[in-house]
Amino acid sequence: MTLLIEAEHLYRYYGKQCAVKDVSFTLKRGEVLGFLGPNGAGKTTTMQMLCGLLTPSSGSIKINGVDLSANAKTAKQSLGYLPDTPPLYKDLTVQEYLHYCGQLHGLSKTALLPAISQAQERCGLLEVKRRLIGQLSKGFQQRLGIAQAILHNPDVIILDEPTVGLDPLQIREIRALIRELGQSHGVILSTHILSEVQDSCTHVQIIHQGQLILHESIAGLAQFMDTGILQVATRLAPDTDSLAAIPGVLRIEALTATHLHIHYRLSANPSQALTAAIIAAGWELQELTPLKKSMEDIFISLTEDKRP
Numbered sequence: 001m002t003l004l005i006e007a008e009h010l011y012r013y014y015g016k017q018c019a020v021k022d023v024s025f026t027l028k029r030g031e032v033l034g035f036l037g038p039n040g041a042g043k044t045t046t047m048q049m050l051c052g053l054l055t056p057s058s059g060s061i062k063i064n065g066v067d068l069s070a071n072a073k074t075a076k077q078s079l080g081y082l083p084d085t086p087p088l089y090k091d092l093t094v095q096e097y098l099h100y101c102g103q104l105h106g107l108s109k110t111a112l113l114p115a116i117s118q119a120q121e122r123c124g125l126l127e128v129k130r131r132l133i134g135q136l137s138k139g140f141q142q143r144l145g146i147a148q149a150i151l152h153n154p155d156v157i158i159l160d161e162p163t164v165g166l167d168p169l170q171i172r173e174i175r176a177l178i179r180e181l182g183q184s185h186g187v188i189l190s191t192h193i194l195s196e197v198q199d200s201c202t203h204v205q206i207i208h209q210g211q212l213i214l215h216e217s218i219a220g221l222a223q224f225m226d227t228g229i230l231q232v233a234t235r236l237a238p239d240t241d242s243l244a245a246i247p248g249v250l251r252i253e254a255l256t257a258t259h260l261h262i263h264y265r266l267s268a269n270p271s272q273a274l275t276a277a278i279i280a281a282g283w284e285l286q287e288l289t290p291l292k293k294s295m296e297d298i299f300i301s302l303t304e305d306k307r308p
């Protein structure tokens, strides 16, 4: 299967400042890659290089197997881009605007109308297609921004902060749309919102001071979320010495006589043995939950580790 994006050893200098350092990654169809990083980390610079708006100082980008610098026009046909501020003309109707965008994308006359209808349908715009863009809510304007990005049915969709400024209901709708797009395309979205990555993405990538410090599947993030602590509650006070003797248990932190934090070796999770021991002793188990780090905790620990 052809990779939709192959970015290899990307560097970008602004004068002497190196904004992006040796960034390499790939994107496949069916992946939604969340691109995270603190302010000034290099997200926009990287996204603009991927879209062909900024030339890398060195390194190479292939879009759907086509080299972006050698064959920009062909490579860009596989790309749809939503900048952080959608390029909308407020005096046009939704239909007129998409017509104009379709012409810019080079769609033929016969392809144009079906493409507009399909994009409107996918983005939930059919009910407002005759309305002036300036009169639409921010949520509908954002959907329209996405519609112009997918109008020519590109393989790769790049979305810069797609949910900024939307209300919670609109955010939920746009995230559902992104997940749906991810099933048949490859999507990259940049965001500051960590929950957005867990909610909409299949993969996450964190950039810090120009360098990638994490590229993981959302499933693979589980290993970073383990704290090695079980939260245990019982109705009757257990004998902590006998629990501490169970293989895998490192130490027991008693919050109260019946609420414990049991620290364990990650390679030997003692949940089953603890459950069995507590039940057998008649201490009445009420809770046994692994404590997990949040995305925020992971993000902070990864970026703090790399501070100069």
Ligand SMILES: Nc1ncnc2c1ncn2[C@@H]1O[C@H](COP(=O)(O)OP(=O)(O)OP(=O)(O)O)[C@@H](O)[C@H]1O
Pocket (backbone or CB within 6 Å): 014, 019, 037, 038, 039, 040, 041, 042, 043, 044, 045, 046
């Ligand atoms: N045109 C430019 N000229 C000089 N320096 C720039 C330019 N654009 C970006 N930079 C610098 O490059 C670094 C990376 O910026 P970039 O905009 O890519 O980061 P970002 O992760 O998108 O940040 P934000 O989340 O704040 O948008 C920053 O230090 C920024 O000041």
